[in-house]
Amino acid sequence: MTTTTRQATQETLAASARGLTKTYGGGEAQVHALRGIDLDLPRGRFTAIMGPSGSGKSTLMHCLAGLDQAGGGTVTVAGTDLGSLDDDTLTIFRREHIGFVFQSYNLLPMLTAGQNILLPLELGGRRIDDATRERAHALADTLGVADRLGHRPAELSGGQQQRVAIARALITRPDLLFADEPTGNLDSTTSAEVLDHLRRSARELGQTVVMVTHERDAAAYADDVVTMQDGRIA
């Protein structure tokens, strides 16, 4: 591979993994969660990682997102090898380049929806000016929660909380948005709304989205589907 093509590749990829392995426990109790994963995640696409319980899909996401350390192999996000970063640098890197949406929303209960959305910027020490507030409002509007910004999470439905969580994840314009079973606690109608929003963030905002799901219906919203089986891509 020449230098030129390598640069071109890095420009079109949001993230990639090479030879990724991960083992939990030791001796008799060892679990081989990842057994050598090679994966490219192109920019601006919505990728679903599917597979049964214990297939390694959550572990793969956690390693790609720098939430968990791989046992072997490399993960590159936005051109940076995550293995080259120490803990503090990795934390800052995640905050600036990666957005997360969790199954259980993980909004802070004492903050309003609007404050939750702005939180990643405040934690990053960025000044919240009028333009930023407008952007937060526009995101909330796109996600259909603009009229709920003054409410605390407990006053919102599950679907509304998840849409606030998506707005919070998108506010930093991350290189990668990870969604871990984002519809795991939602009914089918609300799930469809949340999945539609994830698909639209890829199509309309060019956002790279990676979603872990056990549901075939949810994966059907994605541009690409990666299926895991026994720690490998099937």
Add this chain to the structure above:
Amino acid sequence: MTVFDDEIPAVANLDPHLLGALRQAAADAAGDGVELVVNSGWRSPEYQERLLQRAVSKYGEHGATYGLCQTYGNEPWHYELRPEAMVHGCPPMYADPTQDPRMQQ
């Protein structure tokens, strides 16, 4: 609501000793500029039953009656048949599949 909201049953029906102590604490806290807020207080037996039913339908605890048990804490959709649960109740959940001895190899 606050502990001074007499018209609200969740506050008014609290044990008088508990309510007295709460009001004393709230009054002192107010002096320091802190407002105490009550999220949930006294509940009627009917309301408690409704909450239980709602929790049961949401979390499916009664699945054990049919030998159906949630296997992993991080997979609320994943149930497995454990016939012994009909007698003994469901076994504790594993936090996630990496904790499950059946995944070890």
